Amino acid sequence: MMMNSTQVSYFTLSAYFDTGLFKYLYFTIIMSLYVVIVGSNVLLIVVICMNRSLHEPMYLFLCSLFVNELFGSTGLFPFLLVQILSDIHTVSAPLCFLQIFCVYSYVCVEFSNLAVMSYDRYLAICCPLQYSARMTFNKVAVLIAVPWLYSFLTILVLISLIAPLQLCGNVMDRVYCGNYSIVKLACSDTRVNNIYGLVITFLTVFGPVSVIFYTYVKIFSVCFSGSKQTRQKALSTCSPHLAALLNFSFGVCFEVSQSRFDMRGVHRMLKIVLSLYFLTCQPLFSPVMYGLKMSKICLACKGLLFRSVVKRRAGEPNRNGR
Numbered sequence: 130m131m132m133n134s135t136q137v138s139y140f141t142l143s144a145y146f147d148t149g150l151f152k153y154l155y156f157t158i159i160m161s162l163y164v165v166i167v168g169s170n171v172l173l174i175v176v177i178c179m180n181r182s183l184h185e186p187m188y189l190f191l192c193s194l195f196v197n198e199l200f201g202s203t204g205l206f207p208f209l210l211v212q213i214l215s216d217i218h219t220v221s222a223p224l225c226f227l228q229i230f231c232v233y234s235y236v237c238v239e240f241s242n243l244a245v246m247s248y249d250r251y252l253a254i255c256c257p258l259q260y261s262a263r264m265t266f267n268k269v270a271v272l273i274a275v276p277w278l279y280s281f282l283t284i285l286v287l288i289s290l291i292a293p294l295q296l297c298g299n300v301m302d303r304v305y306c307g308n309y310s311i312v313k314l315a316c317s318d319t320r321v322n323n324i325y326g327l328v329i330t331f332l333t334v335f336g337p338v339s340v341i342f343y344t345y346v347k348i349f350s351v352c353f354s355g356s357k358q359t360r361q362k363a364l365s366t367c368s369p370h371l372a373a374l375l376n377f378s379f380g381v382c383f384e385v386s387q388s389r390f391d392m393r394g395v396h397r398m399l400k401i402v403l404s405l406y407f408l409t410c411q412p413l414f415s416p417v418m419y420g421l422k423m424s425k426i427c428l429a430c431k432g433l434l435f436r437s438v439v440k441r442r443a444g445e446p447n448r449n450g451r
Contacts, residue, residue: 140225140311141300144401145218156213162409163206169416170195176429183429186269187253187366190246191419191426193273197238198412204231205305205408212304225306226288232408233287233308234280236381237333239411241276243374244337248272250370251344254363255351283329290322304401330385334378341374369418376414380407 148155177183177192208228212218220228249272252260291308297316301307312322345367352363383403420426 137222137296137299139219139221139299140306142212142218142220142304142306143300143302144304144397145212146397152213156210159206159210159213162413163202163210166202166206166409166412166416167199169420170198170412172430173416173420173426174199176426180429183425186249186264187246188426189269189273190242190249193276194239194242194246194415197235197242198415201232201235201239201408202412204228204235205405208305209405220306225311226292228306229291229308229311230284230288232305233284236407237280237283237329238276239377240333240337240381241280243370243377244340245272245276246370247341247344250363250367251347253366254348283333287325287329290325294319294322304404334381334385338374338378345371366423369423372418373411373415377407377411380411383407 174192174195177188177195205228208220208224212220249264252263256263287308291311294311294315295317296311296314298314301310301314303310308326312319312326315322348363348367380403384407387400387404420430
């Protein structure tokens with residue numbers, strides 16, 4: 130029997146299983162992870178915004194990256210926390226579509242931001258004399274805005290294609306909503322959805338990765354032909370970027386594979402952990418990597434935290450009136 134999509138008021142997420150009292154432990158772990166993610170990303174955003182010395186293209190692109198980490202993790206963690214404590218793992222259709230929009234937009238923006246950052250490093254290392262002229266304020270604004278606008282528009286089109294589908298069921302073997310999981314529930318023609326999904330996956334992943342590959346080939350060719358100091362400086366700014374790219378690509382590749390192929394041979398808990406990997410580890414990985422590896426950000430963070438401690442201690446005698 131066919132069921133119109135307007136009649137599907139909710140979806141059931143069947144990947145959850147009864148964990149008994151352990152659910153409170155899982156809730157505490159996930160909540161702690163979310164607090165650390167929010168705290169670390171907000172700290173770096175504030176540090177970059179408050180320090181004029183960090184108002185350079187590279188750090189502004191990083192600021193956009195940290196905002197995206199907050200956006201992506203917020204699209205998952207509050208939902209996940211509610212589901213962990215709930216006995217009935219259902220989600221309303223509108224909330225499911227909203228989560229798909231947040232998660233998929235996050236992926237698009239992340240890859241696009243990483244591509245923009247690699248282009249910025251390419252100009253700084255391979256064309257240092259032309260860098261200021263080519264990386265103007267207007268160009269920086271465009272390179273920050275375009276990934277967000279492109280991602281939002283493409284995912285809005287994606288949502289508009291899955292929302293009208295006629296569905297023959299409402300059970301997804303996942304812990305959060307996914308586009309292809311809904312497409313697989315459809316009993317109407319999904320060729321347009323499949324083609325659009327593959328095109329967007331290709332453009333979102335392979336487009337930016339191609340840019341990154343090209344720029345790093347150029348960067349490494351300059352580094353290996355230059356002095357030892359040039360190599361060290363290039364590696365210090367590029368290594369966090371490459372580590373972030375590899376980490377995120379691993380998580381996304383598994384998620385795409387899990388959505389498109391039969392993964393019944395993979396252990397249930399491992400599937401859940403790996404499906405959450407790119408949405409949990411990357412938002413924590415990025416601020417830690419860039420905060421520790423990039424000396425200017427690290428020093429600015431220490432300065433901000435040190436000033437706040439000094440002010441608090443200086444204010445204590447005044448509050449006590451002594």
